[in-house]
């Protein structure tokens with residue numbers, strides 16, 4: 001479907017922004033607000049905090065594309081065939097009693113990371129669409145390999161940013177409902193707590209880049225990545241985005257979240273030390289002229305793995321929703337070709353013990 005078809009539709013504009021156009025709200029708001037404010041920074045504020053209350057990347061820039069660029073992308077974008085990745089049934093007994101550190105890809109950017117007695121869920125999305133509404137928006141073509149009901153008790157949930165394919169209201173509500181007496185502890189980027197407050201979810205800590213929190217014997221560090229935030233045409237970059245370094249006694253894991261390739265990864269290793277495992281995004285990269293700043297491709301993801309010194313890496317953010325122009329199976333094939341990024345099937349549990 002091209003943009004003119006979409007604009008001719010009677011659907012409200014906020015709904016038109018979905019499928020490939022997860023990026024439209026930001027573009028619309030930049031038309032309204034103007035791009036690239038150059039106002040003076042408060043000397044005492046971190047460089048990524050702007051005086052107008054928005055955030056920028058560590059290079060000092062907000063990711064911004066003109067409306068003309070958006071139109072060009074939409075005009076030229078091919079129809080992408082949905083695929084359903086083959087999955088394996090979850091090993092529920094193992095998930096409830098892990099013998100060692102392990103990780104299971106549930107789909108998109110959702111992992112169940114089990115380390116040192118803690119069950120950690122990343123960017124949980126179990127819904128059929130990555131959208132504010134259930135009748136439009138990017139549709140899921142690979143179902144979640146594990147249902148919310150099948151999950152073990154979740155201790156920690158990490159939210160990298162507020163795009164609909166990473167912060168999903170129905171999934172958060174379902175997790176809350178499943179554990180009414182012992183809800184998970186959420187770690188979210190700066191400014192995101194208010195969203196949870198509105199929904200009565202109280203165990204939420206927001207972290208600025210380089211801030212950390214200790215949970216039992218595990219430390220969660222929020223780290224900079226190159227991206228942006230938005231859930232409506234009016235809230236561009238008003239909350240922060242982040243990756244997380246999970247430093248546990250048995251393994252150090254970097255969950256990148258959503259990011260373009262940048263110097264942030266070398267900085268993370270320099271400031272916090274190298275990691276053992278990197279969970280890296282490998283999809284949503286085409287066309288490069290439009291996506292490169294916000295989404296790395298598999299070869300750039302390989303460079304991230306090298307930058308952070310990870311001895312193992314697992315690809316994510318592919319094969320689940322069709323968001324951009326590349327064929328849905330291509331990220332997995334190109335990640336496999338790097339020789340350093342594993343692409344497990346949804347539902348497959350990977351043991352992370354050092355002997356493996």
Ligand SMILES: [Zn+2]
Pocket residue numbers: 161163166227258
């Ligand atoms: Zn995103």
